[in-house]
Amino acid sequence: MQLSNASVSIRPRSPWEALDLGTLLARRHGTLLMATWAAVTLPVFALISVLLWQHPSVALLLFWWLKPLYERLPLHILSRALFGETPNFRESLKAFPGLLRSQWFASLTWRRLSMTRSFDLPVQQLEGLDGKARAQRLITLNLRNGRAASWLTVVGVHLEGALWLGLLGVLYFFLPAPLVQRWNWEDLLGLSGEWLWLEHLSNLLYVLVLIVWEPIYVACGFSLYLNRRTHLEAWDVELAFRRLRQRLLGALPAMALACGLLLWPAPHEAWAAPTAQPEAGPESKRLLNQPLTSEAAHERIDALLDQPPFQHRETVTRWRLGDADDPQQPGALARLIERLLQGGSFWHGLERLAQVLEVLLWAAVALLVALVLWRYREWLQTFGGRVRLPNRRRTEPPTQLFGLEVAPQSLPDDIATEAERLWQFDPRAALALLYRGLLCRLLHDFQLPLKAAHTEGEVLRQVHELQLEPLARFAEQLTAHWQRQAYGHDPANEQVRDALCADWRALFAEGRPS
Amino acid sequence: MYSTLDRQDLLDTSLRVETPEGIDLLLRPAGLVPRALAFAIDLVIRAAILLVLFFTLGLLGKFGMGLGTLLLFLVQWWYMVLFEVLNQGRTPGKYWLGLRVVHDDGTPVGWSSSLTRNLLRFVDMLPFGYFLGALSCLGHPAFKRLGDLAAGTLVIYQEKPQARPALPDVEPVAPPVALTLDEQRALIGFAERHGALSAERRQELASILAEPLGSNEEHAEAKIHGIARSLVGSS
Structure with a gap:
């Protein structure tokens, strides 16, 4: 038994799903199973019916009782087919007599009414177990699947009944009316001999039903058994492990070979010749000496991309109201125009004409706009001012620049005087005050868009851009002194103080803006 | 040699439905x-x-x-x-x-x-x-x-949420080679089902992988459990 040859996907399933797999298995080999079943059962049925012609019910009971024996043939076929060795019709029939011998008596007596018949059959037939070993094995296997196997039999019994009655219904439809009218209760209860053939016919219908159902029943039991063994012995894990082993061990020789080939000193002639066309791009023709050239490959790819699922095309046919009047006359006109336009020079001339027309049209539009503006100039002067866009507020100026408080509220009213006063005991604070004052003025009087990220140098550059000579000079001096004080701890002297304060007063004499 | 083409031919009860997002849904029709x-x-x-x-x-x-x-x-x-x-x-x-x-x-x-x-x-x-x-x-x-x-x-x-079975308590071991998704599933499946398999069967299964994993037959089972644990992660 080679698991890798299995023709079904092996994985642990629920018992119900295992039954479904059995149905599919029977469906795949349906023709062979039904043909062999019919070849075995129909002659048996014919023989029994002939022998017991006077007792149709007994004949049916006897045929039904022998079911476990016929069931061995589908199981034999399925067990071979599972691993890809499906026997043909003749081989199957030849194998059948050999299958009958083992445990036939038990099958027909105390095991005949077992609810799990199809599930037990593989243990008996394929594993060849009997007696105590078989019982123990079945207990192990039945732990979880027993219910499904019984339900399979229950459903099977009802299904056989339903299908049989269905066929009888069909048969009834086919009976000629005069025949049906002659029926009476005595006939239907089988008391008179006249209707024996009808009973045998209905028995035949049961045999026909079994041809369809029994292979499925056996296959379902077999797949239940397989599923249980898959659970118990982890067949799927074994399969995956064997594949992994093959991959890992199979890869080693190949790698050694590849290494050897790489190290093999290649003669110079074997190297690829330099490409003749260095400018060969992805669009140029390649692989010209191969069976599949790049062009052919392109064509094939395009053809493939033109089909579903890459392209979805559909033809829609709909009824529409007919357009009665227009198709003829404009058709003729259009054809005339087309013929006229087909002359090349005429076409060129037309294009130039179109350009001229375009220029003229745009000029007309511009003129129109100008005229409108001129016409309503007074109105615009009067009302235009009011409709101005709402004043766009500048973003709120920052209150801090490189750690210095520059909000106007944080500064004294007269900065120069305050600075002179501070200078006596804290020149650093005095310079800081002056510098803060400068920044504050720059922000609020000159609306410089200063940000916390600007350095002193960048502030200076922005001041220069204002092109106010005294302010720029003052700012330059103040910044230099401030930097020297702040970073170099080099205090400025008295002259500097006086000069700065004087400059401040000169520049911002009119006091703080409100 | 195993290939995906062979697999399509295998009889299976599940039905693959591809969503517009390119995700494969596995439906299991009931018989x-x-x-x-x-x-x-x-x-x-x-x-x-x-x-x-x-x-x-x-x-x-x-x-x-x-x-x-x-x-x-x-x-x-x-x-x-x-x-x-x-x-x-x-x-x-x-x-x-x-x-x-x-x-x-x-x-x-x-x-x-x-x-x-x-x-x-x-x-x-x-x-x-x-x-x-x-x-x-x-x-x-x-x-x-x-x-x-x-x-x-x-x-x-109907898909039923299932409780994750407990893995055997061993030290996680990093897999010695790169594993495909199916192989990872098989290794984890082996560890998860160790309770349902007999000791002899486990040994037999593990010995298949003893040589490729660079381990001897006695320690192969523990090694597979360790790899499974490292694949599942700490949870």
Whole structure:
């Protein structure tokens, strides 16, 4: 038994799903199973019916009782087919007599009414177990699947009944009316001999039903058994492990070979010749000496991309109201125009004409706009001012620049005087005050868009851009002194103080803006 | 050599449905036996409802009989539809068996398809006792009866969330080679099912991988458990 040859996907399933797999298995080999079943059962049925012609019910009971024996043939076929060795019709029939011998008596007596018949059959037939070993094995296997196997039999019994009655219904439809009218209760209860053939016919219908159902029943039991063994012995894990082993061990020789080939000193002639066309791009023709050239490959790819699922095309046919009047006359006109336009020079001339027309049209539009503006100039002067866009507020100026408080509220009213006063005991604070004052003025009087990220140098550059000579000079001096004080701890002297304060007063004499 | 092409040929009960997002959904269509049992349960429930109605409405005389006939119609034709549409494709019988009805593409069943599949029961029952329905169900690869074929519906097994089985308590070991998803699943599956397998069988399975994993036969099982634990991660 080679698991890798299995023709079904092996994985642990629920018992119900295992039954479904059995149905599919029977469906795949349906023709062979039904043909062999019919070849075995129909002659048996014919023989029994002939022998017991006077007792149709007994004949049916006897045929039904022998079911476990016929069931061995589908199981034999399925067990071979599972691993890809499906026997043909003749081989199957030849194998059948050999299958009958083992445990036939038990099958027909105390095991005949077992609810799990199809599930037990593989243990008996394929594993060849009997007696105590078989019982123990079945207990192990039945732990979880027993219910499904019984339900399979229950459903099977009802299904056989339903299908049989269905066929009888069909048969009834086919009976000629005069025949049906002659029926009476005595006939239907089988008391008179006249209707024996009808009973045998209905028995035949049961045999026909079994041809369809029994292979499925056996296959379902077999797949239940397989599923249980898959659970118990982890067949799927074994399969995956064997594949992994093959991959890992199979890869080693190949790698050694590849290494050897790489190290093999290649003669110079074997190297690829330099490409003749260095400018060969992805669009140029390649692989010209191969069976599949790049062009052919392109064509094939395009053809493939033109089909579903890459392209979805559909033809829609709909009824529409007919357009009665227009198709003829404009058709003729259009054809005339087309013929006229087909002359090349005429076409060129037309294009130039179109350009001229375009220029003229745009000029007309511009003129129109100008005229409108001129016409309503007074109105615009009067009302235009009011409709101005709402004043766009500048973003709120920052209150801090490189750690210095520059909000106007944080500064004294007269900065120069305050600075002179501070200078006596804290020149650093005095310079800081002056510098803060400068920044504050720059922000609020000159609306410089200063940000916390600007350095002193960048502030200076922005001041220069204002092109106010005294302010720029003052700012330059103040910044230099401030930097020297702040970073170099080099205090400025008295002259500097006086000069700065004087400059401040000169520049911002009119006091703080409100 | 194993390839994906071989695999498609394998007989399997699951159905692969690709969503527009390119995700593969695995649906597991349910076959005749569980469906027949679900139908039987529904039949019993409906019979019980009708019996109760018959006895209570019988007290009301002719009016009750009229009302009963109307309710008979409702129960007979709308029991399945109402349950399927309003209860995620599950009638009580299907719920019991873990089945549900969906469209072919896995979307929940709607009014029109549920009505179609249940009205066509009438066809499935012809000529007697679901004769055509049973044959169609047995013969169709996705186990559809005629009503399912017409409505484009599918009866599938409901996915049940399962508790993750405990892995054997060993030290995680990093896998010595890169593993594909299927191989990782097999290794984890081996560790998860160690309780259900006999000790001899576990040893036998582990010895298959002893050589490729660079381990001897005694320690291969522990090594696979360790790899499985590292693949699952700490949880």
